[in-house]
Amino acid sequence: MTPDDTTKPEDASAPLLELDDVAVHFGGVRAVDGVSLHLREGLIYGILGANGSGKSTLLGAVTRLNPLTRGHLRFDGRPYENVPAHRVAHLGVARTFQTVRLIDDRSVLDNVLLGLDTADRSKRKHARGRADEVMERVGITHLQRMRPSELSYGMQRRTEIARAIVGTPRLLLLDEPTAGMNTEERDEISDLLRSLQQEGYTQLLVEHDVQMMVTVCDYLFAMNFGKLIAQGLPDDVVADQGVRESYLGRQAADA
Numbered sequence: 352m353t354p355d356d357t358t359k360p361e362d363a364s365a366p367l368l369e370l371d372d373v374a375v376h377f378g379g380v381r382a383v384d385g386v387s388l389h390l391r392e393g394l395i396y397g398i399l400g401a402n403g404s405g406k407s408t409l410l411g412a413v414t415r416l417n418p419l420t421r422g423h424l425r426f427d428g429r430p431y432e433n434v435p436a437h438r439v440a441h442l443g444v445a446r447t448f449q450t451v452r453l454i455d456d457r458s459v460l461d462n463v464l465l466g467l468d469t470a471d472r473s474k475r476k477h478a479r480g481r482a483d484e485v486m487e488r489v490g491i492t493h494l495q496r497m498r499p500s501e502l503s504y505g506m507q508r509r510t511e512i513a514r515a516i517v518g519t520p521r522l523l524l525l526d527e528p529t530a531g532m533n534t535e536e537r538d539e540i541s542d543l544l545r546s547l548q549q550e551g552y553t554q555l556l557v558e559h560d561v562q563m564m565v566t567v568c569d570y571l572f573a574m575n576f577g578k579l580i581a582q583g584l585p586d587d588v589v590a591d592q593g594v595r596e597s598y599l600g601r602q603a604a605d606a
C-alpha cells in the first residue's frame with residue numbers, strides 16, 4: 352500500500368488523531384517533513400524507521416513539545432496546533448519517552464501520581480484509588496514504596512506506562528517501550544500493550560524491534576528522512592521494497 356491510497360481510514364468514523372502536512376525543521380534539519388496520517392480509535396499503530404528518520408520528533412509534534420514548522424493537528428476532530436504542550440494532556444494524549452524519565456527521590460507511587468498533576472480536579476480527587484488501579488494493572492503494586500533506581504529497567508518502564516495511563520488518556524504514545532529489554536520482558540510488554548488495547552487505549556508506538564511491531568500493531572507507518580515512505584498492514588509494510596532498502600536492509604547490515 353502507498354500513503355496515497357491509505358491516508359483515509361476505511362470506515363466513516365472520525366479519526367482520533369489527524370496530522371496534515373506536518374513539518375518540524377530544526378534550522379536546516381528537516382526532522383519531519385510533510386507527514387499526513389490518521390489514527391482511528393482503539394487500534395495500535397507503530398512507526399518504523401532508521402535512527403534519525405524523525406520518529407521521536409513526530410511524537411514531539413503530536414504532544415506539541417516540538418513546534419510545527421507547518422501543518423495541522425486535530426484530535427477528535429478539533430484543531431490543536433495552537434494548544435500549548437502543557438494543555439495537551441487535557442485533550443487526552445499521554446506519552447512515555449525514549450529514555451526513562453522518573454524522579455528518583457520520589458517513590459514509585461509518587462511518580463505514578465505525577466501523571467495526574469495536570470489532570471482535572473475530578474480525576475485528582477480519586478488519585479490514590481486510580482494510582483492503585485494502574486499499578487495493579489501494569490504489575491508494580493509490590494514496588495510502590497521503592498525508588499525508581501531500585502527497580503529493574505523493565506519495571507522502570509512499567510512505572511512510566513503507569514504514569515502515562517493514570518490520567519486515562521485516549522491516546523498513548525510510547526517511544527521505544529522495550530528498548531534495552533530482554534526477550535521475556537519484551538513479550539511481557541507486548542502482552543501489556545495488547546491488554547491495554549482491550550481496555551480501549553489507542554496507541555502509537557515507536558520501536559526498533561520489528562518482530563514486536565508486527566506482532567503487536569494493527570497498522571504500521573514507515574519513515575525515512577522525515578517523510579512517510581509506507582503505511583499499511585504490518586506484513587505489507589515490512590515487505591515493502593522501499594522500507595527494506597531504507598531500514599530493514601540497514602538493520603540486517605548492522606547486525
Ligand SMILES: Nc1ncnc2c1ncn2[C@@H]1O[C@H](COP(=O)(O)OP(=O)(O)OP(=O)(O)O)[C@@H](O)[C@H]1O
Nearest residue numbers: 377380381382400401402403404405406407408409
Ligand atoms: N532538538 C533538536 N535540534 C536539532 N536537531 C534535532 C533535534 N531533535 C532531533 N533532531 C534531528 O532531527 C532528526 C530526527 O531525529 P529523531 O530523534 O526524531 O529521529 P528518530 O527517528 O526518533 O531516531 P532514533 O531512532 O535514533 O531515536 C535527526 O537528524 C536529529 O539529529
